[in-house]
Amino acid sequence: MIRSEAIPNVAFGTRKDGDGRSDIAARLQISAELDIPSDWATISQVHGAHVVEADHAGALGDADAVLTHRSALPIAIATADCVPIGLAGLDSIALVHAGWRGVAAGVIDAALSHMADRGDPATVAVIGPHIGDCCYEVGDEVVKAVGVSYRSNTRKGTQSVSLLAAVRDQLGAIETETLFSCTLEDDRFASHRRDGTKDRQIAVAWL
Numbered sequence: 001m002i003r004s005e006a007i008p009n010v011a012f013g014t015r016k017d018g019d020g021r022s023d024i025a026a027r028l029q030i031s032a033e034l035d036i037p038s039d040w041a042t043i044s045q046v047h048g049a050h051v052v053e054a055d056h057a058g059a060l061g062d063a064d065a066v067l068t069h070r071s072a073l074p075i076a077i078a079t080a081d082c083v084p085i086g087l088a089g090l091d092s093i094a095l096v097h098a099g100w101r102g103v104a105a106g107v108i109d110a111a112l113s114h115m116a117d118r119g120d121p122a123t124v125a126v127i128g129p130h131i132g133d134c135c136y137e138v139g140d141e142v143v144k145a146v147g148v149s150y151r152s153n154t155r156k157g158t159q160s161v162s163l164l165a166a167v168r169d170q171l172g173a174i175e176t177e178t179l180f181s182c183t184l185e186d187d188r189f190a191s192h193r194r195d196g197t198k199d200r201q202i203a204v205a206w207l
């Protein structure tokens with residue numbers, strides 16, 4: 001697991017940690033390593049902008065952001081190129097799954113708004129490992145959806161888009177730590193683009 005310094009209660013898994021949503025052995029091992037309860041609240045990610053608030057463990061349905069005010073209730077998302085983001089207020093914590101569709105749909109803003117509406121705005125954010133603009137080859141429709149100002153080039157010279165730049169802009173003035181590794185190039189991580197894999201790395205957060 002890769003721990004955040006800015007938000008000590010957020011950890012990003014690598015491929016070897018496995019997908020603790022579906023792999024119970026992986027979940028038990030990650031929970032023991034982090035010294036957290038092994039019953040987590042999870043979501044079915046659909047590349048949208050729906051936010052769900054967790055007040056119990058288990059599968060909470062379709063959403064791309066999950067937050068909780070409950071202590072000792074770990075929340076989790078899983079990624080394999082998309083951007084995992086942790087957000088913390090004073091007494092709540094959130095995880096956001098943002099690929100290009102989520103960035104375009106406004107999932108980060110939806111999570112920030114939800115926290116603010118509940119009276120505990122996010123004051124710090126952490127961005128986890130995801131595919132970099134070095135490798136994220138995309139078509140015009142993706143550039144248009146994310147924003148033409150985020151157009152970039154891969155190392156091969158083909159068109160890419162910087163999800164990192166878009167995510168940072170959407171986080172605005174919030175203090176942000178970036179734990180960047182390009183998931184496609186760094187084989188510690190599962191990459192859907194590289195392997196077409198169903199494997200995911202988990203991100204976990206807890207109060």
Ligand SMILES: [Zn+2]
Nearest residue numbers: 132134135182
């Ligand atoms: Zn790369």
